[in-house]
Amino acid sequence: MIKKPYILIKFLLIYLLSITFIYASNIDETEMSNEVIEISKELKCLVCDGQNIFESNSNFSKDIKLYINKELINGKEKKEIISDIHSKYGDVILMRPPIQRNTYILWFLPSVILFIGILILYIKRRGSD
Amino acid sequence: MIGLYGNLLLYLATAAALAAIIYSKVLRIKVDRKYKYSSFFIVAQFLFIFFSYLILTYAYITSDFSLLNVWQNSELNKPLIYKITGVWGNHEGSILLWVLILAFYSFLVVVIDRDVPKKNILNVLFVQSSITLAFLLFIIFTSNPFTLQHPVPYDGVGLNSLLQDPGLIIHPPLLYMGYVGFSVVFSYSIAAMLDKDLNNVWTRWVQKWVYLSWCTLTLGITIGSWWAYYELGWGGWWFWDPVENASLLPWITGTALMHSLIIYRSIGRHKDWTLLLAILTFSFSLMGTFLVRSGILTSVHSFASDPQRGLWILVIMSFFVICSLSIFIINLSENKEKNNFFIFRKGTFILFNNYLLMLSCFVVFFGTIYPLLLESITNEVITVGPQYFNTIFIPITFFLALLMPIGPNLPWKGHVNTQAINRIYMSAILTISLVIILQVLIEGQTFNLSIFIISLGGWIIINSLVDLLPNNNRREDKNIVDLILYNIKNINIQKIGSRISHVGFGVLIIGVAAASSYSEQKEIKISIGEISDINRYSLQYDGLSSDIGDNYDDLLLSFTILLDNKKIGEIIPKKRFFRNSGDITTEAGIFRHNTSHVFITVGEVQENYIYAMISYKPFVRMIWLGSFLMVIGLVGSVLIRIQFIRLTHD
Structure with missing residues (x-):
């Protein structure tokens, strides 16, 4: 595959330079465990456009991933870690909106509509008999 | 010079659209003459837009940087195919494509629908031309791709690196064919309401347009999902991203429309409902355009957005939605349909289908705009992520799937x-x-x-x-x-x-x-020669090599994939390094095995080792x-x- 070795070397150099620049803050030396992946998918990257922490490569996400990893090693549970992060950054970081005063409508309106539909069906059925 | 011709053609097209509106509806002359003139102007309007589009494409191919738009979105050493398709990789060009397809559909109506009575077709052409006119004015006033600049720079800024992919060639045109195709259905519905003597024959006229739009929209969405799957790098196929949701809305109502048309065609019932669905579907298409272009919702598609333009599209959208809904309400049929209700009838089951589809449409819509609503009312910010949609969609899909095969x-x-x-x-x-x-x-x-x-x-x-x-x-x-x-x-x-x-x-x-x-995935750090297992497969990292493209360099990372210690293939994920912009994109390496994928994306690369995410995705091809x-x-x-x-x- 190598056509011109010097270009490869030049390219690698540029590449390595650029990533050392981009990942300067990255000190991650361990493999990400399944649990880190699982937790980081529940959280939103606050500096990106609609990505979760797992998908994103931003410094913010890297830090959160490192933090999750650390807390897991300290023996914390998934729920605890998420609620810690939640209390620090607020509702906006949770991909799954919490069920609370300002999301009751969001969560329950669809079921209410479904229920009304079934009710109408029931009434119509009785009416036509 | 070239910008001048492009502008001229756009103005001519606007004039033709205006003429088509006047001849199809306003003037009091014989129907035959009305039809003759307005169809002439429809054809002219299509040709003008087509040639202005060709001129823009020509400017892209020849890298004519005297056009601001070309300079902003192209560069000299871009592969030819991305010069041609790069035309719609930005706001101005993609809106021009939108209008081109719109004019093309009007043209098709004139050419194909010759058996429709002239009186009806004139109303269709009237509505089509009004939409075309609105969007042409939008282009001329806010998004003119032929804006000139001076002095002329030597090289362009370049196309967004993520977009330099075969996906760009087919995804947007197909999606737009779908979105805009529903405009014909919309126009036919408005025409039907204006005529008031609607009967089942109307379904024969619109059905082919519904089918064509639905097919292209489905293909567009599917290809977009496949593109995101391998390009965005983390192996998801649907993100419930606002822009994806915006394309899903007309798809859902379009599906409902397709089914309710069957009732109307077969037993002549639920006429109003069918018309409403037709109106809704195109309204959602317009809303999709508005959401994508305005940038009020953040998304991975936000490469081409501008709030000022969003406002314009909002005005256009509101105008057409309000007008069409008013016409709809005024013309609601007065005679109530007979109210015999039996559950085990085909018609009833299609209504169930419509009901569940509309519910899911509501969920997608509501979930997408809820954070905006909440923030504007209470200043509280929340995120509505995929988890929400997945949770709500499971029960809806359950009912839909349960009833689906019984109905027919x-x-x-x-x-x-x-x-x-x-x-x-x-x-x-x-x-x-x-x-x-x-x-x-x-x-x-x-x-x-x-x-x-x-x-x-x-x-x-x-x-x-x-x-x-x-x-x-x-x-x-x-x-x-x-x-x-x-x-x-x-x-x-x-x-x-x-x-x-x-x-x-x-x-x-x-x-x-x-x-x-059943997907499995993990992030690994792997050195040359090492093996990492996922599911039944073993992946061995063989090292890196490089390749040179037109305007990028590829870093190829070779993996051998083994099953039961036998080599079954190679996976070569890439890091693509764009020389001009300095962007780095990841190209996933995918190995297809039966219905599954083994999927590798590469993170950080060092000389002897790399970080990579490997995943096994069973049944994903289904x-x-x-x-x-x-x-x-x-x-x-x-x-x-x-x-x-x-x-x-x-």
């Missing part, structure tokens, strides 16, 4: 015949045994919701296939081979198309459920296969019907 077997009126009931029982028994087998084989003791959903997919597929058996299946033949041959020979051809589409939906459900719950089957089924059913009409005419 039911009669329009009268009693359900015993054969249909028997077949449903038979499929039910088969499905329940499938659940049990899957539960025992895969899950053992634990209960997993996905088994349930997979079986629902199975329920649709089994039912649809059983449905294809010939109607009188009572054969004395003892020989099983003969019996099977008899059944295949006498398969119910007229039903094949719609059943393939339904099977496609079943396949899609299975793919989604299985891929989401997602796209299912979507294609839905389209194939629809195309098939149309072809078969045409064949049948020919046969009966002979």
Whole structure:
């Protein structure tokens, strides 16, 4: 595959330079465990456009991933870690909106509509008999 | 110079659109003359826009940086194909493509729909030209791709690196064909309401447009999902991203429309509802355009947005939606339809389908705008992520999938015949045994919701296939081979198309459920020569090499994939380094094995080791296969019907 070795070397150099620049803050030396992946998918990257922490490569996400990893090693549970992060950054970081005063409508309106539909069906059925 | 010609053509097109509006509706002359002139201006308008589009493409190909738009979105050493398709990789160009397709559809209406009475077609052309005019003015005033600049720079800024991909070639045009195609359906609906003497013949006129738009929209969405899957780098196929949701809305209402048209065509009922769906579908198309272009919602598509333009599109959208809904309300049919309600009728089940689809449409819409609403009212910010949509969609899909295969077997009126009931029982028994087998084989003791959903997919597929058996299946033949041959020979051809589409939906459900719950993924650090296992596969990292493209360099990372210690293939994920912009994109390496994918994306690269995410995605290919089957089924059913009409005419 190598056509011109010097270009490869030049390219690698540029590449390595650029990533050392981009990942300067990255000190991650361990493999990400399944649990880190699982937790980081529940959280939103606050500096990106609609990505979760797992998908994103931003410094913010890297830090959160490192933090999750650390807390897991300290023996914390998934729920605890998420609620810690939640209390620090607020509702906006949770991909799954919490069920609370300002999301009751969001969560329950669809079921209410479904229920009304079934009710109408029931009434119509009785009416036509 | 070139900008001048482009501008001139745009102005001419605007004039032609205006003339078409005047001749089709305003002037009081004979219908024949009205039609003659307005169709002439429709053709002219299409040609003007077409040539202005060609000029823009020419400017891209020749890298004419005197045009601001070309300079901002192109560069000298970009591959030719991305110079041509890069035209729609930015706001101005993609809106021009939008209008081009719109004008093309108007042109098609003039060419194809010659059997529609002139009086009706004039109204259609009137609405079409109004939409075209609105968007042409939008282009001229806010998004003119022919804006000049001076002095002329030597090289351009370049196309967004993520967009330099084969996906760009087909995804936007198909999506727009779908979005804009529903404008014809919309125009026909408005025309029908203006004429007031609507009857079933109207369904014959619009049906082909609904089918065409639905097929292209489905393909567009499917290809977009596939593109995101390998390009964005983390192996998701649907993100519930606002822009994806915006394309899903017209798809859902379009699907509902397609089904409610069947009722209206067959028994002439639910006319108002069908018209409303037609209006809604195009309104959602406009809203999709608004959401993408305005940038009020953040998304991975936000490469081309501008709030100022969003406002314009909002005005255009509101105008058409409010006008059409007012016409709809004024023309609501006064005679109430007879209120005999029976559950086990085909019509009732199609209404169930419509109801559930509208519910899911509402969920997508509501979930997408809820954070905006909440923030504007209370200043509280929340995120509505995929988890929300997935949770709500499971029960809706459950009902939809449960009822879906029953409906087509039911009669329009009268009693359900015993054969249909028997077949449903038979499929039910088969499905329940499938659940049990899957539960025992895969899950053992634990209960997993996905088994349930997979079986629902199975329920649709089994039912649809059983449905294809010939109607009188009572054969004395003892020989099983003969019996099977008899059944295949006498398969119910007229039903094949719609059943393939339904099977496609079943396949899609299975793919989604299985891929989401049985995927495995992990992030690894791997050195040259090392092996990492995922599921039954072993991946060995062989090292890196490089390759040179037109305007980028590739870093290729070779992996050997082993199954039971035997080499079954190679996976080569890439890091693509764009020289001009300095962007780095990841190109996933994908190995296809049966219905599964083994998927590698590379993170950080060092000389001796790399970080990579490897994943095993079983059944994931069924997602796209299912979507294609839905389209194939629809195309098939149309072809078969045409064949049948020919046969009966002979």
